[in-house]
Amino acid sequence: MQQAIAILDSGVGGLTVAKEVMRQLPQEKIIYFGDTARTPYGPRGAEEVARFTHQIVDYLLQFGPKMIVIACNTATAVALEEIRARVPIPVIGVIHPGARAAIKTTRNQMVGVIGTEGTIRSHAYEQALRQIAPQIEVVSRACPSLVPLVEKGEFRTEHTRHVVEESLRELRLIPMDCLILGCTHYPFLTEVIGEVMGPEVTLISSAEETAREISTILYHKGLLASTGTMPVHQFFCSGDPRMFKSIAQTWLNEQIKVTPVVWRVPNII
Amino acid sequence: MQQAIAILDSGVGGLTVAKEVMRQLPQEKIIYFGDTARTPYGPRGAEEVARFTHQIVDYLLQFGPKMIVIACNTATAVALEEIRARVPIPVIGVIHPGARAAIKTTRNQMVGVIGTEGTIRSHAYEQALRQIAPQIEVVSRACPSLVPLVEKGEFRTEHTRHVVEESLRELRLIPMDCLILGCTHYPFLTEVIGEVMGPEVTLISSAEETAREISTILYHKGLLASTGTMPVHQFFCSGDPRMFKSIAQTWLNEQIKVTPVVWRVPNII
Known part of the structure; x- marks a missing residue:
């Protein structure tokens, strides 16, 4: 049986990573877990998000995956190193790939996040950027209103445009030349964010960049799926599967089967 | 003492990788070796190129580097796996990074190399592309006239433009949407190649992409240089250092010291 890449997120955001993996690594099988019952993770405390992440990783490990992808910036910021230390397979987060792409892209050394x-409170992007390129100036801003829009499927409404404009008002005054979409939900809003920021600002999707690093690490570990493999992906979510399925099918542009997971541990929700 | 990234090439081509490492990883020390006495490698047989590559790797290992970068597509095609098998530090070639970038970039699944x-005879790019994304169509063409132009420092002359036009004549008829510059010398000619291919074709520089993969692998191995490190790079070449120094200083836009290396093994040149 083909070993899968296990991808987890607080909800539908990680689908942006899954879609890029399907595009850039079409032979790889994906097992996806969206914790839709407990989304959003953004406003929760670090300890709680870390606990949820460990729990989902344990759930996914039963499938014997070859790699774990924490496709949620909030969870990456608080739990990546811990998970990496305890799990015997490669574990990839979404923060460093985005940071590396910004370092490659920026010409004026001023990067927005x-x-x-x-995620913003953790300063994980500043650390990742500065560790590699200390000369870079980083301007960060939390945008708590955006994830709920995406989880409701509102990608291009008037209301969404208004919320995005409000959220980015201050950032637009700063002469950055690239902006990291430091949440895997945000690529759903790429069009609106791009219009609001203007053509001078390159948007960096951590989803696209993470898919590429998954490819790099699988190659260097000799774990790429062999030529001719036709994967059948699996999707799980902890909440009502209907909204998840509707958003996932629209975004991935294919029919999928979603298995709802009911946590049996009493202190979970 | 800071452990370096050792970069080797048949001549000045690998400087395109070195320059990108300096830009994307400004804290990393580089030790560069250009085998200018035996350039170009392209027309040589696989066995000979592999032997030269092993020899340079042995030379570089005396400096205790943390990573070896084979910044030459011809040498990567014939010697990467062998070197990787015998050396206890990470070894990065330039073919897979370019292939991965093309997979990320192409929308019409038609890629030129x-x-x-x-390099072309080895089919290394086809293999790297097809291993990951079998649906991609690959059109390859050897351009033996380009490396000598770069080694002579002729980047933008009329003659260069004429040679590039001749070399790419057939490829221009094919509706590819990206072209991999599958030789580290070619980024010196990016401007002319871009004009000849036209704006619809995205040029993929294996140099830029390789620097990024170096960053990825160093991070995942916990080998990134620590914040605040100010590197002093070292350059070696096997031929006359004057032309090498002149091209290197122009390309890197900084003053460097070049140490000529005289091979002591009699059967070398």
Whole structure:
């Protein structure tokens, strides 16, 4: 049986990573877990998000995956290193790939980051950027109103445009030349964010960049799926599967089967 | 003492990788070796190129580097796996990074590759592309006239433009949407190649992409240089250092010291 890449997120955001994996690594099988019952993670405390992440990783490990992808910036910021230390397979987060792409892209050394409160509070992007390129100036802003829009499927409404304009008002005054979409939900809003920021600002999707690093690590570990493999993906979510399925099918542009997961541990929700 | 990234090439081509490492990883120390006495590698047989590559790797290992970068497509095609098998530090080639970038970039699944005779004959790009994304159509063409132009420092002359037009004549008829510059010398000619191919074709520089993969692998191995490190790079070449120094200083836009290396093994040149 083909070993899968296990991808987890607080909800539908990680589907942006899954879609890019399907595009850039069409032979790889994906097992996806969206914690829709407890989304959003952004406003939660670090300890709670870390606990949820460990729990989902344990759930996914039963499928014997070859790699774990924490496709949620908030969870990456608080739990990546811990998970990496305890799990015997490669574990990839979404923060460093985005940071590396920004370092490659920026010419004026001024980079913007938007994310959830949890991600911005953690300063994980500043650390990732500065560790590699200390000369870079980083301007960050939490945009707590954006994830709920995406989880409701509101990608291009008037209301969404208004919320995005409000959220980015201050950032637009700063002469950055690239903006990291530091939350895997944000690529759903790429069009609106791009219009609001203007053509001078390159948007960096951590989803696209993470898919590429998944490819790099699988190659270097000799774990790429062999030529001719036709994967059948699996999707799980902890909440009502109907909204998840509707958003996932629209975004991925294919029919999928979603299995709802009811947590049996009493202290979970 | 800071452990370096060792970069090797047949001549000045690998400087395109070195320059990108300096830009994307400004804290990393580089030790560069250009085998200018035996350039170009492209027309040589696989066995000979592999032997030269092993020899340079042995030379570089005396400096205790943390990583070896084979910044030459011809040498990567014939020697990467062998070197990787015998050296206890990470070894990065330039073919897979370019292939991955093309997979991320292409929308019409038709990718062009230009390189030396050795690289094109090895089918290394086709294999790297097809291993990951079998649906991609690959059109390759050897351009043996380009490396000598770069080694002579002729980047933008009328003659260069004429040679590039001749070399790419057939490829221009094919509706590819990206072209891999499958030789680290070619980024010196990016401007002319871009004009000849037209704006619809995205040029993929294996140099830029390789620097990014170096960053990815160093991060995942916990080998990134620590914040605040100010590197002093070292350059070696096997031929006359004057032309090498002149091209290197222009390309890197900084003053460097070049140490000529005289091979002591009699059967070398």
